[in-house]
Amino acid sequence: MKDHIVIVGAGPVGLVSACLLVDEGVSVTVLDSCNDLPRDLRASTFHPPTLDMLERFDVVPSMIAQGLICPEWQFRDRTDGVIATFELDRLNDETAHPYRLQCEQWRLGEMLCERLRKSPLADLRFGMKASAVRQTADHVEVDAVNAQGETETFKGAFCIGADGIGSQVRKAIGAEFEGMTIPEIYLTVSTTYDFSEAMPDIANIAYLSDPDEWFVLIRTAKIWRALFPVDSGLSDSEVTSPELIERLLQGAAARPEPYEIIHKTAYRVHERVADKYVKGRIAIAGDAAHVNNPLGGMGLNGGIHDAYNLASTMVEILRGAPLDALGRYERQRRRVALDVVQQTTLRNRAILNTRDPASRAAYYDDLRKTVADPERHKTYLMRTSMISSLRDVAQIV
Numbered sequence: 071m072k073d074h075i076v077i078v079g080a081g082p083v084g085l086v087s088a089c090l091l092v093d094e095g096v097s098v099t100v101l102d103s104c105n106d107l108p109r110d111l112r113a114s115t116f117h118p119p120t121l122d123m124l125e126r127f128d129v130v131p132s133m134i135a136q137g138l139i140c141p142e143w144q145f146r147d148r149t150d151g152v153i154a155t156f157e158l159d160r161l162n163d164e165t166a167h168p169y170r171l172q173c174e175q176w177r178l179g180e181m182l183c184e185r186l187r188k189s190p191l192a193d194l195r196f197g198m199k200a201s202a203v204r205q206t207a208d209h210v211e212v213d214a215v216n217a218q219g220e221t222e223t224f225k226g227a228f229c230i231g232a233d234g235i236g237s238q239v240r241k242a243i244g245a246e247f248e249g250m251t252i253p254e255i256y257l258t259v260s261t262t263y264d265f266s267e268a269m270p271d272i273a274n275i276a277y278l279s280d281p282d283e284w285f286v287l288i289r290t291a292k293i294w295r296a297l298f299p300v301d302s303g304l305s306d307s308e309v310t311s312p313e314l315i316e317r318l319l320q321g322a323a324a325r326p327e328p329y330e331i332i333h334k335t336a337y338r339v340h341e342r343v344a345d346k347y348v349k350g351r352i353a354i355a356g357d358a359a360h361v362n363n364p365l366g367g368m369g370l371n372g373g374i375h376d377a378y379n380l381a382s383t384m385v386e387i388l389r390g391a392p393l394d395a396l397g398r399y400e401r402q403r404r405r406v407a408l409d410v411v412q413q414t415t416l417r418n419r420a421i422l423n424t425r426d427p428a429s430r431a432a433y434y435d436d437l438r439k440t441v442a443d444p445e446r447h448k449t450y451l452m453r454t455s456m457i458s459s460l461r462d463v464a465q466i467v
């Protein structure tokens with residue numbers, strides 16, 4: 071129990087934490103309420119420093135083989151075309167991966183699970199829902215319930231709550247999840263249609279601004295994904311109705327034949343950050359600690375950066391550092407969630423949906439000036455690729 075950590079949640083954040091800990095010789099139990107890893111379509115963007123971090127698990131070559139390297143991304147005006155194209159090779163001196171990689175997050179999850187299954191230090195327990203978390207001065211206890219309703223208690227030196235947006239662990243430490251819910255629903259659809267036929271100068275990742283109906287187009291290895299904001303007054307069946315999807319896609323690129331849809335999902339988006347990340351020996355990370363809109367691909371990446379910081383801090387404590395080193399984790403990673411992730415994703419949303427013509431023109435002007443100036447271009451990429459945030463918060467003690 072002394073060198074054992076209980077992780078609640080086998081999403082990307084829980085699994086990255088587990089891999090890092092077992093590599094440092096710390097045993098883990100990972101509990102997940104699902105019976106197996108879900109293969110649903112969620113995040114697919116991996117930023118450069120996240121790939122640098124994942125390199126040590128030998129998963130990046132396989133992610134690249136299954137994914138799509140995107141050396142550029144764009145802001146476009148829906149009517150007038152390209153506003154600004156950002157070139158990630160300007161980060162060549164800063165990262166081993168100067169590009170965004172598009173690869174569905176479940177692919178990473180499956181690779182990390184496979185790696186953990188081979189480790190004698192990892193105990194993966196699917197179908198176990200954490201129902202209570204408590205602690206004493208020197209250990210934690212997590213109660214988890216299986217499908218038959220039987221409760222088992224898991225003990226460890228620490229508990230990591232990587233149990234997503236509805237986190238039980240966040241509730242157990244008494245944290246408020248402060249923030250707001252975005253008024254529109256986000257609809258993601260994937261299609262076999264190649265949008266570069268309609269927009270030959272489109273980058274693999276493009277944010278298309280429009281005062282009435284903005285959208286995002288992202289290419290993965292085999293298909294394109296489109297994200298549209300949808301009126302939250304519609305019923306669940308209306309939001310994903312074939313008629314609405316066809317209308318939105320025809321609006322994005324008109325074509326004589328109907329679109330072939332591979333997948334669709336609609337979800338509510340929140341901008342929230344927990345008012346505390348740590349209580350004693352229990353800490354939260356990833357979506358359990360902060361959620362944001364997906365415009366910029368920062369939620370999953372920020373969560374993996376949390377996992378690195380948190381797991382490394384727990385290893386330091388197990389090797390003799392004081393328990394309050396966890397306070398540094400909270401100070402550093404909460405600052406990134408508030409000042410970088412939330413600010414950047416909200417600004418991206420504003421660039422896409424601002425109605426006032428003068429404000430739109432000002433955003434466009436700023437983006438054009440940013441890409442035209444090599445120093446500003448690189449600074450912008452350092453921030454949006456989340457390299458700066460990792461370096462900046464290292465100064466916070």
Ligand SMILES: Cc1cc2nc3c(=O)[nH]c(=O)nc-3n(C[C@H](O)[C@H](O)[C@H](O)COP(=O)(O)OP(=O)(O)OC[C@H]3O[C@@H](n4cnc5c(N)ncnc54)[C@H](O)[C@@H]3O)c2cc1C
Binds near residue numbers: 233235337373
């Ligand atoms: C539909 C959808 C679409 C998304 N699309 C995008 C996107 O396009 N771009 C983007 O950047 N981000 C997107 N996101 C967000 C992104 O997927 C998350 O930021 C990321 O998954 C966070 O990882 P995590 O490990 O913190 O949490 P999760 O991936 O949510 O994993 C949490 C895990 O905890 C488990 N769990 C929960 N409660 C318990 C419990 N009590 N006991 C045991 N286990 C529990 C769950 O089963 C789950 O496996 C999307 C999210 C959703 C839901």
